[in-house]
Amino acid sequence: MDILDLKARDIRDKIINREITATEVVEAYIKHIEEKDKDINAFITVDKEGARSQGARIDEKIKNGEELGRLAGIPIGIKDNIVTKDMVTTCGSKMLKDYVSPYDATVVEIIKKEDGIIIGKTNMDEFAMGSSTETSYFGASKNPLDMKKVPGGSSGGSAAAVASNQVAIALGSDTGGSVRQPANFCGVVGLKPTYGRISRYGLVPLANTLDQIGVIAKDTEDAALMLSILSGYDEKDPTSVSMDLNLNLESTEVDIKKIRIGIPKELFDIEIENQVKDNFFKTIELIKENGGMVEEVSLPNLKYALETYLLISNAEASANLARFDGLRLGFRAEDYETLDELYIKSRTEAFGEEVKRRIMLGTYILREDHAEDYYMQALKVRTLIRNDFEKAFENVDILLSPTSPTLPFNLGDKIENPVDMYKGDLFTVPVNLAGLCAMNLPLFNGDRLPIGIQIIGNKFGEEDIINLGLAIEGMVK
């Protein structure tokens, strides 16, 4: 048995059954990270000592017969825009390269309470702005399946860490696909829950009405386990919601005939790489062969989704990033004579190019003479997109699409061309605009580069997407 190959839930079970110790798990992972991460660069910070003392504490608990938490001994990676008081939280930026939060994010508190082992903070595009992890101040991460390729982004470090067995499970954040797309590129499961399902307290915001913390895992069942533990209302995040989550993980036998599946017909108007298209239709055939009901639905306003997303997310981001002024926290330029100079030099020296572009764009479209044409128009089109989904979900439980229109691309290929980069998020952004839940399920094709499908559920329909995920995993086994 190789500890590194175990699913997260199996690690916990084997520790509780005394087949392995938490210390053995921690040491195996640390050794693997020391060998592997020189090349992959999935982590910004690795907390070896913290992980070791956490492992020892769990073994002590077992010795004393104390009850163990639901994540006992599971090595976990946390995206570096989720604050932790024992480690720096950099957001992949020079601006926060030394920042240590005085408090833990709610999800971090829960993981600690459940005896999870936070082994490190994972690499990401600067302030989660990007789809390749190449905008990180700490250097790009690489795709463990092909080192010439990007791991996707912005949660690329989390996806690469899970795919290369450097953690058993990881957290990311998803504003327009930042959990699902890197999960797709690295061939792992990426679950973005419904807006409000998991507390965002302690997640450094990119776009508050779109952001959601999500899970990157080796399979659907592990993702469901983490989701069930993290979900729930948190008084520190007034947008979090108290809604029952009825996941029956004991019985993973799912009857696919009971799930009504829709395919948006507008997908066929979009340029999709052939291999991605072939793989998608093969999956549909497989579902039909197993008795699944698949029908066509229409989302006529999908054609405005990318524009709507760019306008809303950048407007919100430009306001959010105004807080980085060099005064209370973050980078401060050394050479300034006036307060204005302090602001301008600190921000200009510490923000990367993509971050500056988005702040500029957000500010431009919010300017008095443009706000009505761009920002207000985007908010209204957002209503149209929500209405489309609402109507579609009257007839189906699930919508399917590819997760990304392309296969993983080469490092350096798109970084100079932001518009190309943005177009890769075409299938993922509508889900955030409508506040739905969705999951990338990896399906490998012949030459081993992963191609995932995106399973989209209605608001608070996590049960449906997890059930279908389990069913498809069962079919391809």
Add this chain to the structure above:
Amino acid sequence: MISKEDVSQIAELCKLSFDDVENDGFIKEFEKVLNLVENIKEADTSDIEPTYQVNQYKDPFIGDEVEESLPQKEVLKNTVEEKYGYFKILKVVD
């Protein structure tokens, strides 16, 4: 078309500065993104309400109770300069 003056004015609002070379390249990419979002103007949104939040949302009231806030020392540890328990910046009033 967006002018250099426009870019400078927005940069001032953003508290960012661009040197000339950076400025030119920046305008090109910035315009491409603006062209992309231009399509949204053609959507018919007459009589459509804007979406500010996707879920029903009500500002919660909290009880009027005294609670411990973050310790001053912890909050100040991330600033570059502090004095007498305050953030130290430039003197702005003579």
